[in-house]
Amino acid sequence: MADANEPGPEGKRHLVSNNVSYPAIKSINLEECRAEKSYKLTVEQKPSSIPKRRQELLKWNGWGYRDSKFVVNKNGHVEFTGERYRLSNTVMPALRDWMINTVGISLEHQQPAQPELTAADIVAPIVNEGFLEDMQRTGISFTDDPQDRLFRAHGHTLHEVFILREGKFKRIPDLVLWPVSHKQVQTVVELCSKHNVVIIPFGGGTSVSGALECPENEKRMIVSLDTSQMTKILWIDEKNLTACFECGIVGQDLERRLAEKGYCTGHEPDSIEFSSVGGWVATRASGMKKNIYGNIEDLVVHVKVVTPRGVISRNCQVPRISAGPDIQQFILGSEGTLGVVTEVIMKIRPLPECQKYGSVVFPNFEKGVDCLREISRQRSAPASIRLMDNEQFQFGHALNPEVKSVLASFVEGFKKLYITRIKGFDLQNISVATLLFEGTKEEVANQEKRVYEIAAQFGGIPGGEENGLRGYMLTYVIAYIRDIGFDYYIVAESFETSVPWDRVLDLCRNVKDRLIRECKERGVQFPPYATCRVTQMYDAGACVYFYFGFNYRGVGNPVKLYEDIEMCAREEILANGGSISHHHGVGKVRKRWLGQTISEPGLGMLRAVKQYLDPKNIFGNNNLMIDSKL
Amino acid sequence: MKPGEDLSPTSWVKKDQPTDVSTMAHYKDGGYEDVLEERRHTSDLKYAMKSRPDVPRYKYCKPRTPAEIKTQVLNSDRLRYTIEKISDATKTSKEEIMKEAGSILDDMAHNLTVGVVRSVAFFLIKVFKSIFSRIYVNKEGIQMLHRLLHEYPVLLMPTHRSYLDFLLVSYIFYEYDLPLPIIATAMDFQGMKFFSWVIRQVGGFYIRRAFGSDTLYWAIFTEYVQTHLRNGDAPIEFFVEGTRSRTAKSYQPKIGMLSASLESYFKAELPDVMVVPISISYDRILEETIYAYELLGIPKPKESTAGLLKARGVLSNDYGSVHFHIDNPISIRLFSSNKIDRVQHALEPRYINNLTAQEKDVMVHLARHIVRQQQGHMVISPWALMASVLMQSREGILLRQLIKEVEWLKRQTSNLGAYVNWPGNTSSESVVQHYLSLHMNVISISETGLIELKLVLPSHMKKPVADEVMLNAATNLILSSYRNQLLHVFVQVGMLSLVVNTSPQVTMTMEDLYQGYVFLETLLQKEFVFLQGETKKEFEWAVLTLNHSGALAIKDNHVLVKQSINKYTTFFSQMFEPFLLGYWVLCQYFLSLPGDIQGKPLPRKPKNFTKEAQKVALRLLQENVIRHYEILSLDLLGNGLLALVEMGCMYKDKRWVSHSVTCHTRSVTRHT
Ligand SMILES: Cc1cc2nc3c(=O)[nH]c(=O)nc-3n(C[C@H](O)[C@H](O)[C@H](O)COP(=O)(O)OP(=O)(O)OC[C@H]3O[C@@H](n4cnc5c(N)ncnc54)[C@H](O)[C@@H]3O)c2cc1C
Numbered sequence A: 001m002a003d004a005n006e007p008g009p010e011g012k013r014h015l016v017s018n019n020v021s022y023p024a025i026k027s028i029n030l031e032e033c034r035a036e037k038s039y040k041l042t043v044e045q046k047p048s049s050i051p052k053r054r055q056e057l058l059k060w061n062g063w064g065y066r067d068s069k070f071v072v073n074k075n076g077h078v079e080f081t082g083e084r085y086r087l088s089n090t091v092m093p094a095l096r097d098w099m100i101n102t103v104g105i106s107l108e109h110q111q112p113a114q115p116e117l118t119a120a121d122i123v124a125p126i127v128n129e130g131f132l133e134d135m136q137r138t139g140i141s142f143t144d145d146p147q148d149r150l151f152r153a154h155g156h157t158l159h160e161v162f163i164l165r166e167g168k169f170k171r172i173p174d175l176v177l178w179p180v181s182h183k184q185v186q187t188v189v190e191l192c193s194k195h196n197v198v199i200i201p202f203g204g205g206t207s208v209s210g211a212l213e214c215p216e217n218e219k220r221m222i223v224s225l226d227t228s229q230m231t232k233i234l235w236i237d238e239k240n241l242t243a244c245f246e247c248g249i250v251g252q253d254l255e256r257r258l259a260e261k262g263y264c265t266g267h268e269p270d271s272i273e274f275s276s277v278g279g280w281v282a283t284r285a286s287g288m289k290k291n292i293y294g295n296i297e298d299l300v301v302h303v304k305v306v307t308p309r310g311v312i313s314r315n316c317q318v319p320r321i322s323a324g325p326d327i328q329q330f331i332l333g334s335e336g337t338l339g340v341v342t343e344v345i346m347k348i349r350p351l352p353e354c355q356k357y358g359s360v361v362f363p364n365f366e367k368g369v370d371c372l373r374e375i376s377r378q379r380s381a382p383a384s385i386r387l388m389d390n391e392q393f394q395f396g397h398a399l400n401p402e403v404k405s406v407l408a409s410f411v412e413g414f415k416k417l418y419i420t421r422i423k424g425f426d427l428q429n430i431s432v433a434t435l436l437f438e439g440t441k442e443e444v445a446n447q448e449k450r451v452y453e454i455a456a457q458f459g460g461i462p463g464g465e466e467n468g469l470r471g472y473m474l475t476y477v478i479a480y481i482r483d484i485g486f487d488y489y490i491v492a493e494s495f496e497t498s499v500p501w502d503r504v505l506d507l508c509r510n511v512k513d514r515l516i517r518e519c520k521e522r523g524v525q526f527p528p529y530a531t532c533r534v535t536q537m538y539d540a541g542a543c544v545y546f547y548f549g550f551n552y553r554g555v556g557n558p559v560k561l562y563e564d565i566e567m568c569a570r571e572e573i574l575a576n577g578g579s580i581s582h583h584h585g586v587g588k589v590r591k592r593w594l595g596q597t598i599s600e601p602g603l604g605m606l607r608a609v610k611q612y613l614d615p616k617n618i619f620g621n622n623n624l625m626i627d628s629k630l
Numbered sequence B: 001m002k003p004g005e006d007l008s009p010t011s012w013v014k015k016d017q018p019t020d021v022s023t024m025a026h027y028k029d030g031g032y033e034d035v036l037e038e039r040r041h042t043s044d045l046k047y048a049m050k051s052r053p054d055v056p057r058y059k060y061c062k063p064r065t066p067a068e069i070k071t072q073v074l075n076s077d078r079l080r081y082t083i084e085k086i087s088d089a090t091k092t093s094k095e096e097i098m099k100e101a102g103s104i105l106d107d108m109a110h111n112l113t114v115g116v117v118r119s120v121a122f123f124l125i126k127v128f129k130s131i132f133s134r135i136y137v138n139k140e141g142i143q144m145l146h147r148l149l150h151e152y153p154v155l156l157m158p159t160h161r162s163y164l165d166f167l168l169v170s171y172i173f174y175e176y177d178l179p180l181p182i183i184a185t186a187m188d189f190q191g192m193k194f195f196s197w198v199i200r201q202v203g204g205f206y207i208r209r210a211f212g213s214d215t216l217y218w219a220i221f222t223e224y225v226q227t228h229l230r231n232g233d234a235p236i237e238f239f240v241e242g243t244r245s246r247t248a249k250s251y252q253p254k255i256g257m258l259s260a261s262l263e264s265y266f267k268a269e270l271p272d273v274m275v276v277p278i279s280i281s282y283d284r285i286l287e288e289t290i291y292a293y294e295l296l297g298i299p300k301p302k303e304s305t306a307g308l309l310k311a312r313g314v315l316s317n318d319y320g321s322v323h324f325h326i327d328n329p330i331s332i333r334l335f336s337s338n339k340i341d342r343v344q345h346a347l348e349p350r351y352i353n354n355l356t357a358q359e360k361d362v363m364v365h366l367a368r369h370i371v372r373q374q375q376g377h378m379v380i381s382p383w384a385l386m387a388s389v390l391m392q393s394r395e396g397i398l399l400r401q402l403i404k405e406v407e408w409l410k411r412q413t414s415n416l417g418a419y420v421n422w423p424g425n426t427s428s429e430s431v432v433q434h435y436l437s438l439h440m441n442v443i444s445i446s447e448t449g450l451i452e453l454k455l456v457l458p459s460h461m462k463k464p465v466a467d468e469v470m471l472n473a474a475t476n477l478i479l480s481s482y483r484n485q486l487l488h489v490f491v492q493v494g495m496l497s498l499v500v501n502t503s504p505q506v507t508m509t510m511e512d513l514y515q516g517y518v519f520l521e522t523l524l525q526k527e528f529v530f531l532q533g534e535t536k537k538e539f540e541w542a543v544l545t546l547n548h549s550g551a552l553a554i555k556d557n558h559v560l561v562k563q564s565i566n567k568y569t570t571f572f573s574q575m576f577e578p579f580l581l582g583y584w585v586l587c588q589y590f591l592s593l594p595g596d597i598q599g600k601p602l603p604r605k606p607k608n609f610t611k612e613a614q615k616v617a618l619r620l621l622q623e624n625v626i627r628h629y630e631i632l633s634l635d636l637l638g639n640g641l642l643a644l645v646e647m648g649c650m651y652k653d654k655r656w657v658s659h660s661v662t663c664h665t666r667s668v669t670r671h672t
Helices: A092-103 A129-138 A145-152 A158-166 A180-196 A252-260 A275-281 A329-330 A363-375 A392-398 A410-420 A441-457 A465-487 A501-520 A558-575 A593-599 A602-612 B013-016 B017-023 B035-038 B044-049 B067-074 B077-089 B094-108 B114-131 B141-151 B163-174 B185-192 B194-202 B215-231 B256-266 B288-296 B307-317 B332-336 B357-377 B381-389 B397-415 B428-438 B468-501 B511-523 B533-547 B567-592 B606-622 B634-646 B659-668
Strands: A069-072 A078-080 A090-092 A142-143 A175-178 A198-202 A223-226 A233-237 A242-246 A300-307 A310-312 A340-347 A352-362 A382-386 A432-439 A491-498 A529-537 A541-552 B032-034 B134-138 B154-158 B182-186 B203-206 B276-284 B321-326 B444-447 B450-455 B507-509 B558-560
Touching: A069 A465, A069 A501, A069 A558, A078 A092, A078 A465, A078 B397, A092 A392, A129 A175, A145 A175, A158 A465, A158 A491, A158 A558, A158 B134, A175 B017, A175 B032, A175 B450, A180 A223, A180 A300, A198 A340, A198 B357, A233 B288, A242 A501, A242 B428, A275 A340, A275 A432, A300 A329, A300 A593, A300 B533, A329 B276, A329 B511, A352 A363, A352 A441, A363 A382, A363 A432, A363 A465, A363 A529, A363 A541, A382 A465, A382 B182, A392 A432, A392 A465, A392 A529, A410 B067, A432 A441, A432 A465, A465 A491, A465 A541, A465 B428, A491 A501, A491 A558, A491 B659, A501 A558, A501 B013, A541 A558, A558 A593, A558 B194, A593 A602, A593 B182, B032 B035, B035 B114, B044 B114, B067 B094, B067 B215, B077 B182, B094 B215, B114 B163, B114 B194, B134 B141, B134 B163, B141 B154, B141 B321, B154 B163, B154 B357, B163 B182, B185 B444, B194 B203, B194 B444, B256 B332, B276 B357, B288 B468, B332 B357, B381 B397, B381 B428, B381 B468, B397 B468, B450 B468, B468 B511, B468 B533, B468 B567, B507 B511, B511 B558, B567 B606, B567 B634, B606 B634
Parallel strands: A175 A223, A198 A223, B134 B321, B154 B276, B182 B203
Antiparallel strands: A069 A078, A078 A090, A142 A175, A233 A242, A242 A340, A300 A310, A300 A340, A352 A432, A382 A432, A382 A529, A491 A541, A529 A541, B032 B134, B276 B321, B444 B450, B507 B558
């Protein structure tokens, strides 16, 4: 019953370019498109870039598109395949040596993944006959295809992907449903309530908190409510600069289609290719350019949610309201525990006239952090600033494309700079900030001037546009690199936190130290790779993002080992005044710290709301405050 | 021939490994190496000028000068905050307070200077070579430090028995190319201009002994210590016992310095802090005589430069060997994990001083743990064994008998897990004779070969102490200080022995035995360092030890008292008897106090209390009722007083003492 939609040519995009990321098709005559409602622009609806049978386009057991991956080619060099990204189809001669030297892989020692699972390997579904009968009558599309069910059984934590590669999930959804509208979602929720069937909403499946995993002990039937067919942009309101989206539209489609009308939301999480509007709301997501556009909670004007108790909505679409505690804030970050977000009204902005990358080289990470703090104090942050530590800068080395490539290498670029202009900088210490400016040409010029002036006070030297662009490119590539690591006994993962300014440096140092020490004490045979960067800044603090991986050859149960170590790291983060999460959310993997984070009465508040909205625990994904006993 | 020349603890090597003499002579078991050996054959000047290439440095350290450190302290958030607060409260201008802060800091700060360090090294090596035959250092400890100092900020905590302690630490760090520590020093030295200057240049920084609630001082001091720790400029050295132990027993640890430093860890400014205890054992302590007089309450000579120089008379003396043992590091993170929650500091700026109750608790725990670890690595000198035997032989003892007893005691000491510095295949007689020769200042040997105590006249006293008892007491206290070096090894079995030896019953239940043990531990809590919550465990260990060595007869879970009163338990009891006697005297004194109208004794100051109790003790000694001179020790009487207060026998305003405890004490000491 799967009616797959092959992605159109839009499926392919250039993530990073010197121009605006999304083609601004200004030629469209807005007048023509205007519908009956005076200022509301109707938009031609297009299918999602992601097909219903996701596994046909996306890896079933790894990150991203099937065609894009790191492989060791016949010459023994690492190559990134496919054509989607700027780094696609290039050989990176230094990457192999980096992997050998930094994390101790050996090309002879491989740990291949298990072959694609067939129906025989996948647990049979629990069936609630009454529900199924009622469902059939609704005309809502659904399937019990094992591979479809498996694909919706997980997000992208290390633990989940490792199970896909080497093991089996104990519990996966019993049915996948594809409602196409708010109405259909209502029907589904009603039927599930009636028949006591569990619903787990599924957006883009990019969760990194274990939020999508089925509770192992759930005896009731579990359905995965896949929102991927709810991709309409219901309207664009040019007067108020708002637009209404259905929850299943993924970031890349949303921005591309808004761009056709000359707009953007500016919300760009690193998972933008696959994550959905509903997922953003449900996890309190954060986008790269939040300095200009805000995080999801700043962007959202209104959300509509279907809960077992009924539909939550406001009676107005207003910029701010004083009507008691904000009910929408209960939905933001609710992680699929209360209901399904179906329609979201978000702010939009005209596409910026000018977009420009930049970079700054600092003598060391400390200076870089000091500089960011000052930029934040002066409130002169550009759309995005990210500061990477030296280890991450060195990783740039590894991604040097072949010399023949049109791209000059990331690090080579800096090296040249180093030789010609910044003698005295120690390559083993330097730290690099990448920048993205947006606005009118004038605004961008002013911002640039301001930022580089402040940077100079901290010994920072402009490192050029190309280097900035390459820095952002790394982000997308890093998500893919974990899969090749797996092949060579590397387990790796990222995690993040938010922390007040005065503790940023201590936290970065202490957490890295803790990671390395825990590895040593637990008998990891090779030096681990622990690196961090500051990815967001606020008036009162920053977001810090860690990458951590190690070679587990010679030690048993790598996932457990990894999780134990990450747990120590999180404890270290909390002890350093950091938060449980800045944007990934709590899900199941960080649940144990929620109580201490928001206090017991706080937890009780969340439970009371849950109890009222969903007394039968239909949204029983066991995330957040859900007490397993509930 | 210098006595004991061929008795050096390593002399046996010469016989066993003739080919290795030159390289092996200064090594011995336990991984010790004699640092002086090489220095005896090379130029001191060259040594003082040697290059120190691979000095390890904390990996996150940013080099700073002492002057830069001062500036950073004065500009720190902590100081700014404190000054603001004081200024608001006292309506004093911030500039004025800042000025005061500056001068406090000037008084405090070190000025570690390599040039001066080299000159001092040049001088020190000469002194050490002349007064010590060997300075043994455990090589493993050095290697461990080389690695550790790179990874984490380090607190060095040596035992404190002598002024030489910190000089030894710096000297050994200089010798082995380790970063020179900065040293928390009490203000005692500040009177001596030259020494005070030198000490600053070699890394000493000064702290007032008492600054109670002086918030400005506390802020400066804390920031000064923590800035060093955070940046890892140098290892920080301080003495957890607070001051030099005059009794050669470990003092009850203090947590002031610990809490000033560890706040940095509790507030997550550091990944971890490593505490490295160092155990320094002397065959003979430089200040032995001065200490004895101090303990008796004869005012200690002001530590003036002149005084110290006169002490140079000591330079011609032989002080035997020193063992310098660097212990395994204690990771504060591991030590405190599950005991504290650092998250609790997340809601306030970190420069505001506020440690939690759990954190304070952890530090008390830690401080005791450190002392116990120090004790565990003290090297027991044969002289400590001899002193213990001599203390129990009031009428003197013949050499042959002494040797026999010492050999017996040596076995007991080893059985309890202590390391006795007893040279391999040297005859016991020569060992004993060697140590006798080292301590002829307190010992005399009569024509008949009877070995006994000698009276001393301290060189710095113009007028000799009139009372003969006091003189004897001084010699006795010197001797007892060496016996004291053994007590931490025996304290658990000693207390057990005391309970058994004083039992009027024929058999004793284990519970009674334990109750008796607990009572003694409570009574002696200021005298010895016990671990909180470990009483039962240590009791069981002591029972097992005595039972297995045949000293404690147990049948059907009952102690057979008669069979258990034997050489072992008697000897062990007697080691601790002086303390109980002293406490008994204290109680006698309390009871003799004239009462007010309700019959309650009038309150007095603790100091007067012990002074007057000492008079009672003196009388008892003069009348020959008691023959243990140690009951004159103000330290002992003071400890007793504190313990009695702690036990609730006296009110905080120190009024009266409960009768029951006196009886109990009396019962414990009845057998004397
Ligand atoms: C490589 C990579 C990069 C990432 N970068 C970022 C980043 O930059 N910023 C950021 O914030 N996050 C990032 N994430 C995390 C993840 O992309 C976000 O949490 C995202 O918001 C999840 O959206 P999704 O549509 O994929 O939701 P899913 O993963 O499908 O679901 C996440 C949770 O939301 C619930 N949910 C989904 N849709 C709905 C709905 N319509 N109604 C109710 N509940 C729903 C699900 O039940 C689940 O609990 C990244 C993840 C990866 C793997």
